[in-house]
Amino acid sequence: MQLGVIDIGGTFVKYAAVDGEGAFLFHGSVPTEAAQGGEALVAKVQRLCDELMEKVQLDGISISSAGQIDNVNGRVVFATDTLPGYTGTELAKRISVHTGLPVKAENDVNCTALGEYWKGAARGTKDFLCVTIGTGIGGALFLNGELYTGAQFSAGEIGHINLYPNGTPCTCGQRGCYEQYASSSALQQLVDARFGEGLELKGFFERVKAGNRDAVQVFEYWLDDLTTGLQTLVHLFNPELIVIGGGISAQGDFLQQAIRSSLEKKIMPNHRRSLQIKMAEHDNKSNLLGAAKKFLDDCGMG
Numbered sequence: 001m002q003l004g005v006i007d008i009g010g011t012f013v014k015y016a017a018v019d020g021e022g023a024f025l026f027h028g029s030v031p032t033e034a035a036q037g038g039e040a041l042v043a044k045v046q047r048l049c050d051e052l053m054e055k056v057q058l059d060g061i062s063i064s065s066a067g068q069i070d071n072v073n074g075r076v077v078f079a080t081d082t083l084p085g086y087t088g089t090e091l092a093k094r095i096s097v098h099t100g101l102p103v104k105a106e107n108d109v110n111c112t113a114l115g116e117y118w119k120g121a122a123r124g125t126k127d128f129l130c131v132t133i134g135t136g137i138g139g140a141l142f143l144n145g146e147l148y149t150g151a152q153f154s155a156g157e158i159g160h161i162n163l164y165p166n167g168t169p170c171t172c173g174q175r176g177c178y179e180q181y182a183s184s185s186a187l188q189q190l191v192d193a194r195f196g197e198g199l200e201l202k203g204f205f206e207r208v209k210a211g212n213r214d215a216v217q218v219f220e221y222w223l224d225d226l227t228t229g230l231q232t233l234v235h236l237f238n239p240e241l242i243v244i245g246g247g248i249s250a251q252g253d254f255l256q257q258a259i260r261s262s263l264e265k266k267i268m269p270n271h272r273r274s275l276q277i278k279m280a281e282h283d284n285k286s287n288l289l290g291a292a293k294k295f296l297d298d299c300g301m302g
């Protein structure tokens with residue numbers, strides 16, 4: 001079994017060929033150019049599939065995509081204006097007609113969860129949550145051994161938990177959403193406000209780790225909002241594990257320990273004992289692995 005896997009993100013489209021064990025035969029990436037819209041994006045994915053098919057004999061294609069994805073029919077149920085005209089796209093059908101191959105599609109955070117379950121931090125874990133922290137905050141609910149996607153493939157939108165009624169306006173049209181306070185972008189805004197523009201998060205975290213008082217104060221303010229959101233999730237789902245993905249997971253053990261000690265103070269003792277926090281292990285490849293796992297599962301080969 002050899003699969004073409006594609007991960008459509010807001011900034012990059014990553015693409016790869018993998019075998020049935022998840023070993024990478026080839027991988028690359030190109031800019032998404034999201035502002036050009038859904039049609040241009042479909043054409044781009046079709047070109048990438050052509051490239052993959054020239055390099056490797058493929059048995060199928062699986063796509064991880066931003067937006068809410070009908071993972072049965074491979075259709076985009078909803079995408080925000082960052083990908084204009086993408087809502088309603090018959091993604092799997094269009095790619096299948098172009099390539100003549102079977103095509104599956106799944107939401108990107110769900111793919112992160114599947115990838116980490118198959119080959120990473122969540123191996124062997126039946127109940128876990130995946131929280132991706134980047135420009136926004138994404139969520140996947142892996143419950144009782146499988147993904148839970150809700151009535152309309154839209155469950156796990158944890159970035160839009162209400163943290164502060166009447167707070168900061170959000171891209172979803174509401175105010176005070178979790179991701180306006182606890183995403184990487186929210187942290188960057190706090191950093192800019194305290195230190196002036198030009199200090200990137202990598203440099204900021206170096207200051208935090210060195211014990212710089214201003215930096216620690218900003219970090220703890222952000223961390224408090226982050227773990228208040230996680231507190232709600234832990235009490236709702238009683239997970240064994242929370243996997244933290246997205247760019248912020250590069251902060252590794254330091255962030256893992258900071259989240260754990262802040263969160264432990266906010267959750268009931270019985271939850272405290274059974275809960276683990278881990279950083280995603282496959283970083284920017286877990287979505288591609290998850291897409292492959294989705295295809296294999298759907299074909300009864302997972």
Ligand SMILES: [Zn+2]
Pocket residue numbers: 159160170171172173174177
């Ligand atoms: Zn929102």
